[in-house]
Amino acid sequence: MVERTVLAGARVVLPTGVVEGGHVTVEDGRIAGCGGPQAPGAPDDARRTLDLTGHWIVPGFVDMHVHGGGGASFSAGDPEEALTAIRTHRAHGTTTMVASTVTGDLDDLARQAAVLSELTEQGDLAGIHFEGPFISPHRCGAHQPELLRDPDPADVRKLVEAARGAARMMTLAPELPGGLESVRLLADLGVIAAVGHTDSTYEATLDAVGAGATVATHLFNAMPSLMHRAPGPIAALLEDDRVTVELINDGTHLHPAVLELAFARAGADRVAFITDAMGAAGMSDGMYPLGPMSVEVKDGVARIAGGPTAGSIAGSTLTLDTAFKRAVTVDRLPVEDAVRALSANPARLLGVGDRVGSLEAGKDADLVVLDASYDLVGVMRKGEWVVSPEAR
Secondary structure, eight states, rough: EEEEEEEEEEEEETTTTTEEEEEEEEEETEEEEEEESSSOTTEEEEEEEEEOOEEEEEOEEEHHHHHHHEEEGGOOOHHHHHHHHHHHHTTTTEEEEEEEEOOHHHHHHHHHHHHHHHHHHTSSSSEEEOOOOSOGGGGTTTOOOGGGGOOOOHHHHHHHHHTTOEEEEEEOOTTTHHHHHHHHHHHHOOOEEEEEEEEOHHHHHHHHHTTTTTTTTTTTTSSSSOOOOOHHHHHHHHOOTTEEEEEEOSSSSSHHHHHHHHHHHGGGGEEEEOOOOEEEEEEEEEEEEEEEEEEEETTTTEOOOOSSTOOOOBBBOOOOOHHHHHHHHOOOHHHHHIIIIIIIIHHHHHTOOOEEESSSSBBBBBEEEEEETSEEEEEEETTTEEGGGGGO
């Protein structure tokens, strides 16, 4: 007997569009089939059917820029703390994530990478994103200024090698000495070069894209504003079809009109929603560490608590289920576009689109169940319920 779980009766968001009264069939941790109303079972088919009429089924979310959650930080260099952050975001629908570090001493970052690479090897993470230290002191945001350095290709290679094949992305400021050489090196090494925390001009940003940069780290944030005589990096990153732009859709980092501008110019296939979440994600207000710094969270907004960058926004407390709901209820995006931004686009960019990011036969059974109000009621990862809709 073949044991299958059939999720039936829901609005299922497939790459081809929304199917009303559709189904997703799960077998051995993978999607065995999906589409319209379920067909009758064969005599040797042992089915367990869960009626999800009135609900949505969307692909599991993919977060390619997240620093922590549940009171834990990936920068701590502790595997149990990292697992706490991973479990927190999984419970909010993020079934695939890349762990982001924060600017620190190179040797310390290398130690963090060694820990995070092990979690990548065992399948808990999809890789490592180094955000800093190769960023502009003029746009450092929540990064400690005295730890910043120019992107020397030798230092860039050191961090990539410390990740033991788990490095997926590195954010740097391409206008700094060694910036373009480092972008080319990252491209040669198969690591995504991301432009961010930068004071770059329009022309210098175009040079970086030409050298191989393919991501805009949290577009609009930690970079010069779009000006009519000095368009800066924003215009360059939005206009080039080779670039995927990250957006933090929490209502704090971006005005809805700015998010609409990004979608209008880049198109739904070039936007990736991220959390940029720090340890307070999924937690209450209070004091939290972010790398070597202290962060105060008040009314859900995280800011550096002291030092030369005091008051700067320090990542977010966002989870991707909240970003999804905001996208369709506040920003009025079509559900299919929200799915692209939260699942398909980052999965493709990270090179895991053959396994996750969409509901298709043969892919991992990673999915999120939402009610009619777009609130999360279920999360499945590789065929196992992380959050069961039956328990709610």
